[in-house]
Amino acid sequence: TADSNASSDGDAIKVFVRVRPLTQGSGLTTDGDRSLCLTVTSPHTVRLHCKPEPRTFTYDHVADMDTSQEEVFSSVAKNIVESCMNGYNGTIFAYGQTGSGKTFTMLGKS
Template identity: 80%
Template sequence: HSPGSDSDSIKVFVRVRPLTQGTGLTTDGDQSLCLSVTSPNTIRLLSKPQPRIFTYDHVADMDTTQDAVFSSVAKNICGLSFCFEYLFFLINRESKQSKSFLCKCSFIEIYNEQIYDLLDTASASLFVRENIKKGVFVEGAVEKFVNSAAEAYQVLSLGWRNRRVASTSMNRESSRSHAVFTMTLESKESINEVVNIRMSQLNLVDLAGSERQKDTHTEGSRLKVHCLPSA
């Protein structure tokens, strides 16, 4: 963590759960709450000899919905795993409204002007095609169906381990290739006997390093990845 950086600091979120049988009793035996949410950041505890106030980054009271808690806490957290979690949170929410979903993932690498399938290391170089219905796509790339954020992250991790990495004198882990992880989402909904199908894609792209050649001493075939023509 970076000292003094709000974006990197540890944050504390508190949620007050609803009362259950036998809870909420004071020392006098009545049903008064032992604590209350006094603001979105503070709670008040009925302690003796005097009440105590506690301050946090965010406080949700017992009436706060699960959606509101997620939006306040998890939605703004960066990272691929949370990105997947948020996507499947939306899928699960919409699935309860007479919709069905299919999600599949592919992972390709562009290295030395060739396209490789990171989910099938035994495959030969692939080719880019264009179709009226599908648009631009990589022919023959493996697509794995996933049903959860955990499964999507497993596919990403598998492909990442297969990625070609070249050593340079600047950074031994500096990648000399481009990688594209694609999640294709298809939804189907029936309204008055009419079936509506929608398809969307989420593309996560990791570009090759931008170090200068004279600094990295990278030459020959490893440098060609920077000479790819613009799409």
């Protein structure tokens, strides 16, 4: 039985994607130009502009470049932190290529 203080999602693993803002020299371009290689099409999907056919991927939550650090925390970490404060284990695992924005996602702007 689930404790009433536990998250309503229980032990569910969720995948959240954050598309970080472009920085000078970032590798988020296609064909050597400054056009984006993907777009956020909904709060749950991203569209990768690959060739020959674009592909759409679905996740539990997608944060676009305009999403604030507070909004990321509220949607990704708040419930996990609250559960930890109530004695439950919780993990936030940031995964991605070097320079892809993991530290930015966890800490925000310097």
